[in-house]
Amino acid sequence: MKSFLKIFFASFVALTIFSLLAIVIGFWILTSVLQPDKPQVGSKGVLVLDLNVAYNEQEKDNPLSALSGNESGNAPGLYDVVRMLHYAKTDSTIKGLYIKGGYNANGFASSEELRKAVVDFKESKKFVIAYGETLDQKSYYVSTAADKVYCHPQGGIDWDGFSVTLLFMKGLLDKLGVEPQVFYAGKFKSATEPFRFTKMSDPNRLQTTDMLNDLYATFLETTAQARKIDTATLHQLSIDGTIRTASDALANKLVDGLKYDDEVKDELIKKLNIKEADKINFVSLGKYAKAVNFKNSKGDDKIAIIYASGDIVGGKGQDGEIGSDNFVELIRKARLDDDVKAIVFRVNSPGGSSLASDAIWREITLAKKEKPVVVSMGDYAASGGYYISCNADSVFADASTITGSIGVFSLLPNMQKLFNDKLGITFDGVKTAPYADMGGINRPLTEPEKRFLQLSIDSIYSTFKQRVADGRKTDINFIDSIAQGHVYTGQRAISLRLVDRTGTLQDAVNCAARMAKSKSYWLKEYPEKKSFWEELTNVSSYTESASEKTIENKIGKDQYNMLQQVNKIKEMIKTPQSRLPFDLTVN
Incomplete structure (x- = not known):
């Protein structure tokens, strides 16, 4: 028995020491992998503004993304992007800006701030090139601030105007035998209309039309100034459904050229004055945020x-x-x-x-x-x-x-x-x-x-x-x-x-x-x-985010937005709400 206890306690101590060493070594590995040294921008860098990334109000920092080498999990905040573009104006290592178009994941006001930041960057006289295989209207809106706007020869741009589609559930509720008991103040307060009606009320249609026209007017005026085309002509293009192909966009001067990805890179190589075999030093905003001190950290x-x-x-x-x-x-x-x-x-x-x-x-x-x-x-x-x-x-x-x-x-x-x-x-x-x-x-x-x-x-x-x-x-x-x-x-x-x-x-x-x-x-x-450790241990948020992204990819963005709308109903029950109309997603 005494021999057993000696072996047991010796094994227990050894196991404890081994576990402590494993924790220390694991901590060191995680720290070195997930908190690497300050990255170097390198020479002749091209800063990349990827409009497919949603730039939230504050930085999105997922430490687990470093393990997979996926930088998309780390997105700077909107104001961070604005300040980085301003800093890059005088950064000699940055020679230009590449706007990656496609589907713009940011809202209209956020896109407005991004565009103004691009305009500010252009004061440096550094080049700005925008490219996307296809460009939706918000993506094109930001891209018009570039020196040149290109799209894929078989791609194109969306130029069909703005729309808002609302989801109404009264018919479904009637079939289910659910009566929505609604109380509201304000004749334009249309957040409850999806439960009460099968279509938009006249006041809601009026305010939504005014809102949409205001957004569209800003879009047209900005494009007109950038592309040197009057707003009436631009509006008529959407009315007539003229822009159906990339060639249509080029013929109507909405883009400067139709290029494949390699052709755009060839143009960048010439602007950077590097050899054709050299790799272009694209600098993501996530990397740039860690490499430079772009925030105003000094002052009285x-x-x-x-x-x-x-x-x-x-x-x-x-x-x-x-x-x-x-x-x-x-x-x-x-x-x-x-x-x-x-x-x-x-x-x-x-x-x-x-x-x-x-x-x-x-x-x-x-x-x-x-x-x-x-x-x-x-x-x-x-x-x-x-x-x-x-x-x-x-x-x-x-x-x-x-x-x-x-x-x-x-x-x-x-x-x-x-x-x-x-x-x-x-x-x-x-x-x-x-x-x-x-x-x-x-x-x-x-x-x-x-x-x-x-x-x-x-x-x-x-x-x-x-x-x-x-x-x-x-x-x-x-x-x-x-x-x-x-x-x-x-x-x-x-x-x-x-x-x-x-x-x-x-x-x-x-x-x-x-x-x-x-x-x-x-x-x-x-x-x-x-x-760092709070972010690392917040596993549930990453799991939830990954699950939501998987669902969205499976059923499509529009269907996922509808699912989110339905899910918000439970938040509205019993608690008095001061909330926007049910959904104002502008396409």
């Missing part, structure tokens, strides 16, 4: 940038959501930090929970009393997204930003017929008061309960309008006339005094510095980037 004063991106929800929220608890804390942290001289609040949100929006609005209001607060709107800052923006000292939006949508709604399904008639399920119970079971989905609301809910919605809507009136320093009757859930573009919102001026995030930062009377500043960005 600190300016905080707080990125609020995604649906607005109560509590802490998940990655990609604006959780009220988290963002109240972030804003409060910046407010109480005496070193922070101004706050830039970057909002990219279609809205969400009205209560969560009000909690964030409150903290913005408190911060505004202490230091300048400037809002910069991204692709969306609508409904709840506008709620949390309206009380800033100054509000910037891109011309293509979707904003407004000042309205409220609530949804509660009555599934009694589905349970009783379709499934054979019944319910029974007891209660201590008439309204103790109000809000259950197993029965219809009574008339008093419907009045209660509508009064609640009306009250929230009234508060929302008053918040806007106070923040924008205007009359509440005027706000009521332009509210009603009406959606506007950033350009149109200026004339309605909902937005102060058009401008990028950089313009908002410059404004905040002026308001703080700061001549020298550096930027602190929130939410702060997760540590």
